[in-house]
Amino acid sequence: MNAPLPTSLLQASQPAIDLDPQETAEWQQAFLTLLAAEGAQRAHFILDELTRLARRHHTGWQPERVTPYVNSVGVEQQPVFPGDLAIEERLASIMRWNALAMVVRANQAYGELGGHIASYASAADLFELGFNHFFHARDSQHSGDLVFFQPHSAPGVYARAFLEGRLSEQDLQHYRQEISASSANARGLSSYPHPWLMPDFWQFPTGSMGLGPISSIYHARFMRYLTHRQLLDCGGRKVWGVFGDGEMDEPESMSALTLAAREGLDNLVWVVNCNLQRLDGPVRGNGRIIDELEKLFAGAGWNVVKLLWGSDWDGLFARDHDGALLRALTATVDGQMQTFAAKDGRFNRDNFFGQNEALARLAQGMTDEQIDRLKRGGHDLVKIHAAYAAAAAHRGQPTVILAHTKKGYGMGSAGQGKMTTHSQKKLDETDLIEFRNRFNLPLSDAQAKNLDFYKPAEDSPEIQYLHAKRQALGGYLPQRRTDCAVVPTPALESYAAFALQAGGKEMSTTMAFVRLLGALLKDPGLGPRIVPIVADEARTFGMANLFKQVGIYSSQGQRYAPEDIGSVLSYREALDGQILEEGISEAGAIASWTAAATSYSVHGLAMLPFYIYYSMFGFQRVGDAIWAAADQRARGFLLGATSGRTTLGGEGLQHQDGSSHLVAATIPNCKAYDPAFACELAVIVDQGMREMLVEQRDVFYYITLMNENYAQPDLIEGAAPGVMRGCYKFKHYPAQGTNAQARAVTLLGSGAILTEVIQAAEQLAAQGLTVDVFSVTSWSELARDGAACEQGLLDGHSNTGTPFIAQQLLDSHGPVIAATDYVRAVPESVRAYLPSGRSYYTLGTDGFGRSDTRAALRQFFGVDAAQIVATALRALALDQRQARA
Numbered sequence: 001m002n003a004p005l006p007t008s009l010l011q012a013s014q015p016a017i018d019l020d021p022q023e024t025a026e027w028q029q030a031f032l033t034l035l036a037a038e039g040a041q042r043a044h045f046i047l048d049e050l051t052r053l054a055r056r057h058h059t060g061w062q063p064e065r066v067t068p069y070v071n072s073v074g075v076e077q078q079p080v081f082p083g084d085l086a087i088e089e090r091l092a093s094i095m096r097w098n099a100l101a102m103v104v105r106a107n108q109a110y111g112e113l114g115g116h117i118a119s120y121a122s123a124a125d126l127f128e129l130g131f132n133h134f135f136h137a138r139d140s141q142h143s144g145d146l147v148f149f150q151p152h153s154a155p156g157v158y159a160r161a162f163l164e165g166r167l168s169e170q171d172l173q174h175y176r177q178e179i180s181a182s183s184a185n186a187r188g189l190s191s192y193p194h195p196w197l198m199p200d201f202w203q204f205p206t207g208s209m210g211l212g213p214i215s216s217i218y219h220a221r222f223m224r225y226l227t228h229r230q231l232l233d234c235g236g237r238k239v240w241g242v243f244g245d246g247e248m249d250e251p252e253s254m255s256a257l258t259l260a261a262r263e264g265l266d267n268l269v270w271v272v273n274c275n276l277q278r279l280d281g282p283v284r285g286n287g288r289i290i291d292e293l294e295k296l297f298a299g300a301g302w303n304v305v306k307l308l309w310g311s312d313w314d315g316l317f318a319r320d321h322d323g324a325l326l327r328a329l330t331a332t333v334d335g336q337m338q339t340f341a342a343k344d345g346r347f348n349r350d351n352f353f354g355q356n357e358a359l360a361r362l363a364q365g366m367t368d369e370q371i372d373r374l375k376r377g378g379h380d381l382v383k384i385h386a387a388y389a390a391a392a393a394h395r396g397q398p399t400v401i402l403a404h405t406k407k408g409y410g411m412g413s414a415g416q417g418k419m420t421t422h423s424q425k426k427l428d429e430t431d432l433i434e435f436r437n438r439f440n441l442p443l444s445d446a447q448a449k450n451l452d453f454y455k456p457a458e459d460s461p462e463i464q465y466l467h468a469k470r471q472a473l474g475g476y477l478p479q480r481r482t483d484c485a486v487v488p489t490p491a492l493e494s495y496a497a498f499a500l501q502a503g504g505k506e507m508s509t510t511m512a513f514v515r516l517l518g519a520l521l522k523d524p525g526l527g528p529r530i531v532p533i534v535a536d537e538a539r540t541f542g543m544a545n546l547f548k549q550v551g552i553y554s555s556q557g558q559r560y561a562p563e564d565i566g567s568v569l570s571y572r573e574a575l576d577g578q579i580l581e582e583g584i585s586e587a588g589a590i591a592s593w594t595a596a597a598t599s600y601s602v603h604g605l606a607m608l609p610f611y612i613y614y615s616m617f618g619f620q621r622v623g624d625a626i627w628a629a630a631d632q633r634a635r636g637f638l639l640g641a642t643s644g645r646t647t648l649g650g651e652g653l654q655h656q657d658g659s660s661h662l663v664a665a666t667i668p669n670c671k672a673y674d675p676a677f678a679c680e681l682a683v684i685v686d687q688g689m690r691e692m693l694v695e696q697r698d699v700f701y702y703i704t705l706m707n708e709n710y711a712q713p714d715l716i717e718g719a720a721p722g723v724m725r726g727c728y729k730f731k732h733y734p735a736q737g738t739n740a741q742a743r744a745v746t747l748l749g750s751g752a753i754l755t756e757v758i759q760a761a762e763q764l765a766a767q768g769l770t771v772d773v774f775s776v777t778s779w780s781e782l783a784r785d786g787a788a789c790e791q792g793l794l795d796g797h798s799n800t801g802t803p804f805i806a807q808q809l810l811d812s813h814g815p816v817i818a819a820t821d822y823v824r825a826v827p828e829s830v831r832a833y834l835p836s837g838r839s840y841y842t843l844g845t846d847g848f849g850r851s852d853t854r855a856a857l858r859q860f861f862g863v864d865a866a867q868i869v870a871t872a873l874r875a876l877a878l879d880q881r882q883a884r885a
């Protein structure tokens, strides 16, 4: 039988005005009697019945969405702590010190380096409890948990790795000095978790607030997907994420909460470190972030575990018979709570416990020191363990643990609870000695003042304990692995003949892509590894046939008879469905893509995602998430469909993308292509698959696709290498008529505008000019190649070749005119690498988009055949004038 609720809880939730206290007491007593006699289940039933009754009579009553400001796990439900508390506390203290020393040292040496102490100071116990008891690494028995770390708490993770012997003292001395570290034979420790910079250490880049939270949800969902599709059993694995309460303000943090609940992701646990502060000040100075988050998460369907008070509050709550303590806590807004955190025991006695007599009585018998040391829940390992255990055991819902902590915990007057603590990275000698004393660190005054790192001997109980705990959990974390089996890809001709020998058939590159994808999905080896992802636009891209062919993934199968059940394109949801249909959420879809694109590393199972979307809503809309995926060494395809400024007639400003190739070019491991023809597309997809799945290189591909139908040529023999390197000669147009010494021009075009370039070439040839047309498949690959050649020259390398674009254009003549459906900066990126002495003119689609027909748009932006012709003629005239001058 459950113990009756403490009366303090009942009284704290009483309405302000009680018109009949005796009657209220009778109702309360009746409820308590029921609870005591028949238990919680029966009590829940009665409460539900009363709620229904109240609603039937339209009383307008709504249950309060906030539970009392106490721990969700009651003292009586708390499991016995399964470790050595004293050792774990000592270890956490040592890590606190080393983390602090790392940041302060770096800033003493170079004031500009930055770094944070206060965030980890608040999160240390939350991290440590996880490391010692919950976060499982990948070993032969367990495929490993995924852990997302609050980014600016990275020093604490390094401090642990130092004690584990995974990082050296030299490494710690090179915190935030990635470049200079190598000359000191150390590894530089990156500011925040960066898989790109520390590829065997960090798994998830979390430095951009909000991306860690949404990413963790989609990773958890992707694990379900792998399990349901019987590709990998992810049962027993969890995704843990430690995030900041300020970080919860990011739209991305919150945007997928309902998805996590809808999918019943009980493999997901978030720990929100509610230190009540962000960078500038309190998260909700005039309110209470924990109450707000509780309502939000509970409303979204999450299991909420509040971890508010440490064990030393248990006695206070037990003695709080009239609910004064709970009332006072409930009435304290976060700004005030922060002030209490920043002040000493005396201040708290006078100003918190001094609010009324009942409170003062509670504090009687406690010294100021004891009041000062009253722990918030997130600093008490026993309470944290109880909350984590409850979260790990919960079934059917994701869990959020709202952990109440103090920002800058233990930094004393130098930072605890101070407004400025987020950026505090300098501590004077008195502060250092105070910190040493506060955490009983075995350091002499001189060692403390000198910021010596501290590591107990290898055979000390602390270090042995640390290793034993990690061994029991499968090894060390964080750890990023890359071992995974190669996925063979089919031969290009076996699935892409329709594109390679298109024979002039009309189709759009989007149609060609969908056909390629459909064929690849049928390949017995590769097919199952493909993850098609859409954000509610499969029909727009002509992919509806895939609904039937491979199904849409749904953790619930299909519980309805679809309206179009008889159709060949019927909307089919299935537990083993392959398509991830993310609804109208580009942020969600890119998080999904990232989960699949990093599966080779996170799960040791290579998957190949193809995310197809309106190109405008990619790099522009979720560019930061793509950047994070790049940092995470994603491997997969992004397909920017309906791309360009002029191929999407009628859609206008918000839909017409003229810049995605410009942004894509800034991401070092993104290979971006703007193919004009289905055959080029097939070559690029084929080579990309091989590069990612067979050669296992950390690159991803961005390919733009168009919805404009036009005649598709065969692949020109020998063109494939040029397609991949960015450019090949499409056609030579001899001058028509009898003009023996025809003037010559060279035209470059990419994507949709290549068709305009070809028309222009025909018109120019008809006017007696010799024209060479080059299809540029990738401006950014050409520019990278050019830059590499230039750098080689500067470095004095004798084997530096000529830039590829210059090689290609070598036997062409006359001025070079480039036209694309993107801003001019895209073709401008190769200007420096053209053959010397050639004039170069670029046409592009700068400015805002418009709604109109393709023809009108191309005329408006000056990229239609007529204006390419006009530009070529003017360029020729100019060249000739200059030659004469």
Ligand SMILES: Cc1ncc(C[n+]2csc(CCOP(=O)(O)OP(=O)(O)O)c2C)c(N)n1
Pocket: 118, 119, 122, 150, 152, 207, 208, 209, 210, 243, 244, 245, 246, 247, 248, 273, 275, 277, 278, 279, 283, 407, 422
């Ligand atoms: C997208 C983004 N915006 C801003 C920042 C800068 N920033 C880093 S930490 C931080 C405050 C974080 O506060 P909170 O989430 O409450 O974590 P705490 O440090 O308090 O634990 C800010 C604004 C960032 N890293 N990412």
